[in-house]
Amino acid sequence: MPLDKPYKDVPGTTIFDADMSRQGYHLNQFCMSLMKAENRARFKADERAYLDEWPMSEEQKQAVLDRDLNRCISLGGNIYFLAKIGATDGKSFQQMAGSMTGMTEEEYRNMMINGGRSAEGNRYIGEKK
């Protein structure tokens, strides 16, 4: 019997479930390693060499190098783990979240000040706005 995944039809959203976690294990554990200052320094000194120490897929490594958080998430990354990359880069959580929306930093910040993104038209994939 297939597992119940009712969250597949929510637009612009990837739910980090056991399947995603399995695909993203090494990517997320790489992120976790950036909790240590010495690892952050080594990563910053040579990102590619540091990534090559981890059994991640080439796609995952490239997504990290590109700081493409949407791509990282589609390859099993979880935002709370990916946030460690942002912290290493000196980025705030708002800058990171905004970077996934196609908006500029200022546009995203203004949207939040004006009450955030409405749920209207954003509940189901293909829903009319």
Added chain:
Amino acid sequence: MARITASVYTSHVPAIGAAIDMKKTGEDYWKPVFKGYEFSKEWLKAEKPDVIFLVFNDHATAFSLDLIPTFAIGTAAEYTPADEGWGPRPVPKVIGHPRLAGHIAQSVIQDDFDLTIVNKMDVDHGLTVPLSLMCGEPQAWPCPVIPFAVNVVQYPVPSGRRCYMLGQAIGKAIRSYDEDLTVQIWGTGGMSHQLQGPRAGLINREWDNAFLDQLIADPDALSKKPHIDYVREAGSEGIELVMWLIARGAMSDVAGGAKPKVAHRFYHVPASNTAVGHLILENA
């Protein structure tokens, strides 16, 4: 015997901690957030409990993907504020209450909830931001804290129903403790927010306020709300709100007592990516 005097509910947005630590609370952006907690700080001074049982979630800090406990109770003597990648927050260490925590663990496990017991854990913003909001910037936190971590990072997270029933078991455990202690139970996280993907920034003011209304008036019905409603209506990270049902389940009315009194209610958008909700309920 120990008794639960009140429950406190609050968001635990990391940027709030950063605003406090970087002395930005007087800025126009942050003023309205902290104004909502002025009453709460005075209230906590007047109603200071002997112990706070603090329900929160770890954000890939103490628990990586190596170990993902659904429910973890801290039974340690103390906990260090974690370095989450920006350096540790300059806040006091958290003093535990191993004897009460051990009592709760034994009672709740005997009531069929399979808790993970944690004797070593750094605590992240999920735990320290609520303390900062409620206590300001003291040299030491006002009382011992029992951290209770819930997995809301990897799905499936525990259901609202399971959290509500767990809260009832925790309430029963505290009420059976043989020392005359006053205990507050805090539920943290939420309210609506989504931190990932093109839908990041989702906020749902109407849904959040309906959640607050129902949490006060009819938590039993609220506990039956399925996960997908949280995700669709309050954003993928809005699911943290299931933790509020643990605190609510521990209140006296759920065990047949009188309805709680609403001492304080506050709601504000935004703090960074998130809607801030806050409630204080006092047991009669």
